[in-house]
Amino acid sequence: MTAVSLRVDGVQYSDDVEPRLLLVQYLRERLGKVGTVIGCDTSNCGACTVHLDGTSVKSCSVLTVQADGSEVTTIEGLGAPGELHPVQQAFHEKHALQCGYCTPGMIMQATCLLRENPNPSPAEIREGLEGNLCRCTGYQNIVAAVGDAAQRMNAAAIADVPDPAGAQA
Ligand code: FES
Ligand code: FES
DSSP, X not given: OEEEEEEETTEXXXXXXXXXXXXXXIIIIITOOTXXXXXXXXXXXXXXXXXXXXXXXXXXXXXXXXXTTOEEEOGGGSSOTTSOOHHHHHHHHTTOOOOTTTHHHHHHHHHHHHHHOSSOOHHHHHHHTTTSOXXXXXXXXXXXXXXXXXXXXXXXXXXXXXXXXXXXX
């Protein structure tokens, strides 16, 4: 057993784990974070995508011991309490929530994509999500939702910029 200490969705956890325990297993089986899904277990489908220190990773390809000392965000910790993240809201409104299998990973990957590229073209969205598979190939609404989320987040960022005229008043 190996001691690990990591922060998941804002809560600090210290545990003893088998060195071979995958991060996705730790999240689901120890912490009950079942929104992180195992679709393939071979790092192909992206259903297990989480953020590790702000970068999206496929948690079926990361050992829990590799996450020692890190900050992990799962789909359960993405929005503020009682409030959906703009990407979650856009998936809801654009009917991109097609099944519970691919959706959490798609949203986690999309969130990271928008952090790196706040204004992606549809082609860039498709490229950014190419590691996340939808078994029913329903990508159209997903791409639309990510574009919509980008607009929302950009509008919110502009609204957050203090108005210099207002500041002087
Ligand atoms: S379960 Fe991790 S990529 Fe499919
Ligand atoms: S909608 Fe989830 S696999 Fe197709």
